[in-house]
Amino acid sequence: MDICISFASRGRVVARIVKRGEYLAKAADCMVCHTAPGGEDYAGGLAFPLPFGTLYSTNITADKNTGIGNYSDRDFLNAVQRGVRQDGARLYPAVPYTSYTFMTDVDVLAIKAYLLGLPAVPRQNQRDTLQFPFNQRWLMMFWSWAFNPDTRFAPNIEKSAEWNRGAYIAEALAHCGECHTPRNLAFALDNWRKFAGAVAAGWRAYDITSDKGTGIGAWTDDEVFAYLAKGHTMGHGTASGPMGEAVDHSLSHMEPADIRALVTYLRSIPAVASSDPATIAPPAPASPKEGGANANALGRRVFAQACVSCHSWTGVSALSPFATISGSRAVNDPTATNVAQIVISGTRRLTPGAMSMPAFGSTYTDTEIAAVANYVSGRFGSAASKLTAKDVAGLRGQTAH
Numbered sequence: 001m002d003i004c005i006s007f008a009s010r011g012r013v014v015a016r017i018v019k020r021g022e023y024l025a026k027a028a029d030c031m032v033c034h035t036a037p038g039g040e041d042y043a044g045g046l047a048f049p050l051p052f053g054t055l056y057s058t059n060i061t062a063d064k065n066t067g068i069g070n071y072s073d074r075d076f077l078n079a080v081q082r083g084v085r086q087d088g089a090r091l092y093p094a095v096p097y098t099s100y101t102f103m104t105d106v107d108v109l110a111i112k113a114y115l116l117g118l119p120a121v122p123r124q125n126q127r128d129t130l131q132f133p134f135n136q137r138w139l140m141m142f143w144s145w146a147f148n149p150d151t152r153f154a155p156n157i158e159k160s161a162e163w164n165r166g167a168y169i170a171e172a173l174a175h176c177g178e179c180h181t182p183r184n185l186a187f188a189l190d191n192w193r194k195f196a197g198a199v200a201a202g203w204r205a206y207d208i209t210s211d212k213g214t215g216i217g218a219w220t221d222d223e224v225f226a227y228l229a230k231g232h233t234m235g236h237g238t239a240s241g242p243m244g245e246a247v248d249h250s251l252s253h254m255e256p257a258d259i260r261a262l263v264t265y266l267r268s269i270p271a272v273a274s275s276d277p278a279t280i281a282p283p284a285p286a287s288p289k290e291g292g293a294n295a296n297a298l299g300r301r302v303f304a305q306a307c308v309s310c311h312s313w314t315g316v317s318a319l320s321p322f323a324t325i326s327g328s329r330a331v332n333d334p335t336a337t338n339v340a341q342i343v344i345s346g347t348r349r350l351t352p353g354a355m356s357m358p359a360f361g362s363t364y365t366d367t368e369i370a371a372v373a374n375y376v377s378g379r380f381g382s383a384a385s386k387l388t389a390k391d392v393a394g395l396r397g398q399t400a401h
Contacts, residue, residue: 014113021114024107027173027258028100029250030115033057043067043121048094048201049397053130055094063120068112076112077105081152083144090140093147098189099175102153102168147188166265169258174250179205179242196272202398203241204337206329211271213278224263229256230351234321237328238354240338240347241399248350276333277382283314283326284379292378299375302368306360307376315380322355326380333377336385340373340395366392 025031034057036045044059061067068076071086078084083097091097100108133139144150153172155164170176179200181189197207197214209215216224223233231239231247239247251259284291291313293299311317315326325331330338346359360369366389373392378384 017110017113018117019114020107021110021112023253024173025111025114026250026253027169028103028111029174029246030060030111032245032249033094034060040121040123042115042118043123045123045126049399050130050134052134053128055092055128055130056126057094058125059121059123060115061118061121061123062116063122066122066124067120068115069120071112073109073112077108080108080111082150083140083148090137090144092137092140093143093187096175096178098148099172099178101148101150102172104152107173143186143188147186160264162261162264163268165258166261166263169254169262170265174246174262176208180208193272195266195269197274197276199337201242202337202395203243203341204330204333204335205243206333207272207274207276208266209269209272210267211273214274214276215271216266217271221260221263221267224266225256225259228262229254229259231349231354232322234324235327237325237330238322238347240330240342241345244347244349248354252351276329279382280327280329280332281380281382283316286312286314288313293375293384296371296375296378296384298368299371299373299378302364302372303375303379306363307372310357320355322349322353323357325376331376332381334381334383334385336373336377336381336387337395339376339385340369340387340392341399343369343372344392344396345399361396365389366396 031041033046034042034044036043036047036057039045040061042059042061044057046057048055048057059067062069064070071079075086079086079091079095080097081101081103083091083093083095085091128135153168156167159167177189177191177194180195180197181191182193182196182198184190195208198205207215210217212218219227219233219236223236227233227236227239228247228251230252231244238244288300288304288308310319310323311325315324315331317323317325330342333339342357343364344359344361347357349356364372369392370387370389373387374385
């Protein structure tokens with residue numbers, strides 16, 4: 001009888017760990033990077049194009065030959081926190097181990113327990129195509145020595161429990177800085193400008209410091225909460241690209257208390273002004289003959305063909321708040337990077353109530369996409385962008401696929 005009770009008790013403990021691991025894996029957004037389009041969850045194969053070649057995410061299912069089925073606890077901790085594979089080879093920081101290093105051992109091993117409880121997928125890992133000297137993994141030993149602190153999160157006893165929880169989520173689990181913090185010449189995070197905005201995977205990740213002009217300092221707590229939890233805040237725009245994926249697969253699955261904690265922490269980040277305009281343009285006139293960018297005939301024509309039925313000439317959609325582009329950071333970005341990317345790739349939102357947008361990358365040429373992006377930023381933003389067909393072609397090649 002005692003043995004039966006012991007086994008039952010152990011089973012309940014394991015079930016709690018696995019359940020916790022599932023929550024943490026979603027908070028850490030593991031599936032998005034380790035799942036190729038049309039592929040099986042966590043089986044790897046997602047391509048990350050870089051200026052010097054392409055990296056492919058690895059299989060982290062329970063398969064013993066191609067996944068992590070034979071990883072010991074120490075092997076898994078080394079990979080996640082230190083960027084060292086089971087065979088001793090160094091991982092590239094496309095795996096955000098410089099952020100995951102702050103995760104506690106208990107949380108990392110809970111994720112391992114969850115992953116090993118999922119179906120094993122025998123999918124061979126794809127070889128990277130990096131050029132010399134970037135294909136020399138051993139060089140990452142020196143990079144890690146310089147830029148990976150290899151330390152666990154230490155609570156700040158002068159701050160509240162909520163602030164510390166938010167700090168742990170932002171810095172470790174959700175690894176916000178990996179996209180929103182600029183990088184130095186060595187491709188490491190430049191934390192002198194923490195969360196001040198950067199370009200990641202061909203998309204602009206905007207300033208999320210407390211700066212009131214170009215950051216989120218002028219947003220209310222509820223507005224920041226809504227954007228994180230649902231990927232949309234009226235008057236500030238809708239999450240797309242990597243941020244849309246982060247909301248759909250990660251943030252929207254988190255407990256409201258954890259999102260509130262994240263908001264509390266973000267509020268404390270020192271203000272850093274980005275190069276984006278601090279003034280957001282108001283809605284455009286209802287008549288297409290009025291307003292800016294009218295000289296851009298090609299952009300206006302493409303907008304009339306593909307965009308106006310959802311977004312209207314004012315930029316305020318009658319269909320859904322998610323389709324309102326007036327007031328968003330994307331259309332006020334003078335580079336129009338995200339506008340072009342949204343036209344190319346569309347948005348495939350999964351969060352209940354969210355609205356998706358079809359991709360037009362195969363419908364329109366690079367010249368036409370550049371023109372409509374310049375038209376949108378000129379009509380609905382603070383100033384018209386100056387994208388060229390060459391710029392659009394470059395953007396197509398930067399996105400993960």
